[in-house]
Amino acid sequence: xxxxxxxxxxxxxxxxxxxxxxxxxxxxxxKEMLPSIVAAKLNNKPVDLSxxxxxxxxxxxxxxxxxxxxxxxxxxxxxxVMAQAVKDLFDGxxxxxxxxxxxxxxxxxxxxxxxTPEDLTKIEERMREIVAADYPFVRREMSxxxxxxxxxxxGETYKVELLNELPEDVRxxxxxxQGGYVDLCRGPHIxxxxxxxxxxxxxxxxxYWRGDERNKMLQRIYGTGFATEKALxxxxxxxxxxxxxxxxxxxxELDLFQMNDEAGPGLIIFHPKGARLRNIIEDWExxxxxxxxxxxxIGPQILKAxxxxxxxxxxxxxxxxxxxxxxxxxxxxKPMNCLAHMLIYKSKIRSYRxxxxxxxxxxxxxxxxxxxxxxxxxxxxxxxxxDAHILCTPEQLNGEITAIADFVSYAMQVFxxxxxxxFSTRPxxxxxxxxxxxxxxxxxxxxxxxxxxxxxxxxxDGAFYGPKIDFKLKDALKRKxxxxxxxxDFTLPERFDxxxxxxxxxxxxxxxxxxxxxxxxxxxxxxxxxxxxGAFPVWLSPVQAVLMTxxxxxxxxxxxxxxxxxxAGIRAxxxxxxxxxxxxxxxxxxxxxxxxxxxGDREMESxxxxxxxxxxxxxxxxxxxxxxxxxxxxxxxxx
RNA sequence: GCCCACGUAGCUCAGUCGGUAGAGCACAUCCUUGGUAAGGAUGAGGUCACCAGUUCAAUCCUGGUCGUGGGCUCCA
Numbered sequence: 001x002x003x004x005x006x007x008x009x010x011x012x013x014x015x016x017x018x019x020x021x022x023x024x025x026x027x028x029x030x031k032e033m034l035p036s037i038v039a040a041k042l043n044n045k046p047v048d049l050s051x052x053x054x055x056x057x058x059x060x061x062x063x064x065x066x067x068x069x070x071x072x073x074x075x076x077x078x079x080x081v082m083a084q085a086v087k088d089l090f091d092g093x094x095x096x097x098x099x100x101x102x103x104x105x106x107x108x109x110x111x112x113x114x115x116t117p118e119d120l121t122k123i124e125e126r127m128r129e130i131v132a133a134d135y136p137f138v139r140r141e142m143s144x145x146x147x148x149x150x151x152x153x154x155g156e157t158y159k160v161e162l163l164n165e166l167p168e169d170v171r172x173x174x175x176x177x178q179g180g181y182v183d184l185c186r187g188p189h190i191x192x193x194x195x196x197x198x199x200x201x202x203x204x205x206x207x208y209w210r211g212d213e214r215n216k217m218l219q220r221i222y223g224t225g226f227a228t229e230k231a232l233x234x235x236x237x238x239x240x241x242x243x244x245x246x247x248x249x250x251x252x253e254l255d256l257f258q259m260n261d262e263a264g265p266g267l268i269i270f271h272p273k274g275a276r277l278r279n280i281i282e283d284w285e286x287x288x289x290x291x292x293x294x295x296x297x298i299g300p301q302i303l304k305a306x307x308x309x310x311x312x313x314x315x316x317x318x319x320x321x322x323x324x325x326x327x328x329x330x331x332x333x334k335p336m337n338c339l340a341h342m343l344i345y346k347s348k349i350r351s352y353r354x355x356x357x358x359x360x361x362x363x364x365x366x367x368x369x370x371x372x373x374x375x376x377x378x379x380x381x382x383x384x385x386x387d388a389h390i391l392c393t394p395e396q397l398n399g400e401i402t403a404i405a406d407f408v409s410y411a412m413q414v415f416x417x418x419x420x421x422x423f424s425t426r427p428x429x430x431x432x433x434x435x436x437x438x439x440x441x442x443x444x445x446x447x448x449x450x451x452x453x454x455x456x457x458x459x460x461d462g463a464f465y466g467p468k469i470d471f472k473l474k475d476a477l478k479r480k481x482x483x484x485x486x487x488x489d490f491t492l493p494e495r496f497d498x499x500x501x502x503x504x505x506x507x508x509x510x511x512x513x514x515x516x517x518x519x520x521x522x523x524x525x526x527x528x529x530x531x532x533x534g535a536f537p538v539w540l541s542p543v544q545a546v547l548m549t550x551x552x553x554x555x556x557x558x559x560x561x562x563x564x565x566x567x568a569g570i571r572a573x574x575x576x577x578x579x580x581x582x583x584x585x586x587x588x589x590x591x592x593x594x595x596x597x598x599x600g601d602r603e604m605e606s607x608x609x610x611x612x613x614x615x616x617x618x619x620x621x622x623x624x625x626x627x628x629x630x631x632x633x634x635x636x637x638x639x
Numbered sequence: 640g641c642c643c644a645c646g647u648a649g650c651u652c653a654g655u656c657g658g659u660a661g662a663g664c665a666c667a668u669c670c671u672u673g674g675u676a677a678g679g680a681u682g683a684g685g686u687c688a689c690c691a692g693u694u695c696a697a698u699c700c701u702g703g704u705c706g707u708g709g710g711c712u713c714c715a
Contacts, residue, residue: 373640
């Protein structure tokens, strides 16, 4: 067979000689495209550009460097270049794995010394040399046996381990090399190192071999790469922007909360303004839950350990719980709110006519999170969930899930977020029977299907007592945050022997849903802070307006206006200090207060205020009532 | 919990190759009464995270503890 029929990416037909490489085909077809093509797909299989065409049919499509897939290949190739640079510079380094990840790539190394930030600079320099040398990425295939002895000879024991753990049926192993560096890799890769134009090494971190904490800690170098310098600069700019928005930084600057060494790690102390913000959110929660048929309940903070044994928490969640001894009794400090809700249900005989019962609690829980995971408001040891437990008949399950999904959708709209939905199934460590899990899984999945809710599936990611639907909101920087979740639980009603009397006069087991809407209020506040960069919309602003006098003689009138605003429920503050107006404005601006009300001669004479928006826009002289109305309009969600 | 880095005034940070520290902002007092992002002067403020060790001498070196940050594992 000398001639092979090929189908070009645009669908047109052509032919080439047996063994012609894809690169050669593109060169003769549309040469100008070559610089932006990292790899190709041959009959939908990703391959290198150096791949020869030796089979029919040969349908080609190209992978552009700017496309998601192209970027992944580019980054993966950069990680190989980085590994080469590290091997060149440091003796005795063992390479392990180095994939591309969402925002870049990493490579894990086993090395006796620690890499320093200066080392990163050196590695980058060496990488630039490798890029300048324009080494081709060469694919080589060998048998499993050959590959094992090849890496064993080179002292790359991690690669040998990887090879040994490949499934039996993998017989041929592919290796990629560039400029003397060889790595075990499936590929494809970019044609040569010269194609790399924009990359940066970001930081060094520890990472367990194969992500298992029982294994050795390796050193991971993170980096990122883009098709162009411009795209890299844009990415680095977003990283900077994220740093500026860091809720821990803004929390301090805006005087919202503190974390205090003396109080303990993971414990949040809300300052007046942070407490106000939190109260606004919680008021909104109560109002919305009452509207939707929830009843508010309040459980105790500690419950006897025996009860936690009964619920299964003692066996499955003990490591994350705090315990305390009182009068020879062990009490568990609640890490979840469900127990008291179970006891409320059990306090009397329930009829099917009572269901569904929806118990809502802004429940404060304590979880003994590992120190290394604590992160400002996002990950604390004490936090408050907008938690509810719904007890219903199996038939009602669908409607309840639908209603929750609607609630979440409404909440996200009110707070201004987009979101994704993820569905998680049974994890390894779980309680309950197979049938229960199947029923619960089918119920959640069914509701998603009926309501046509688009979602991803995370196998094995569910809670230990049931499968769950997670809603991940997306903030202004497109970062995802876990907030709402719906978890189906057939186990707890069983363990607590919950029942209701059905229309048939018989006892039946109710089904339970655990759900949160905003999740942890603390985390949600953290997300809000970062989403708005601290400049909250009027309805959420801890301080909605600052009154500022031009001179001391305006203070009496200022006090009168202040009283009017406070009376009307506006969160106003006074800045009547002996400072210039510009100074007061600057301060209010940095505190990101939505309105600054200037009070001088003109306002005093006309009985008005002059609001200046946070944007810098001057609204001109406005009656006090008129201003109150304006703020009310902008706070409609809250009223 | 694990790996690495870090911890200096209320905040942001400088500094001391071992001889008990400094700036800007904030704060206080005084002057100034000034219309849309910093008016001026003076002053107060630190057991250099904590505990040991080495040393004539430790904020600096060593070890430990606590905390913070970036990750890993885990998770609302």
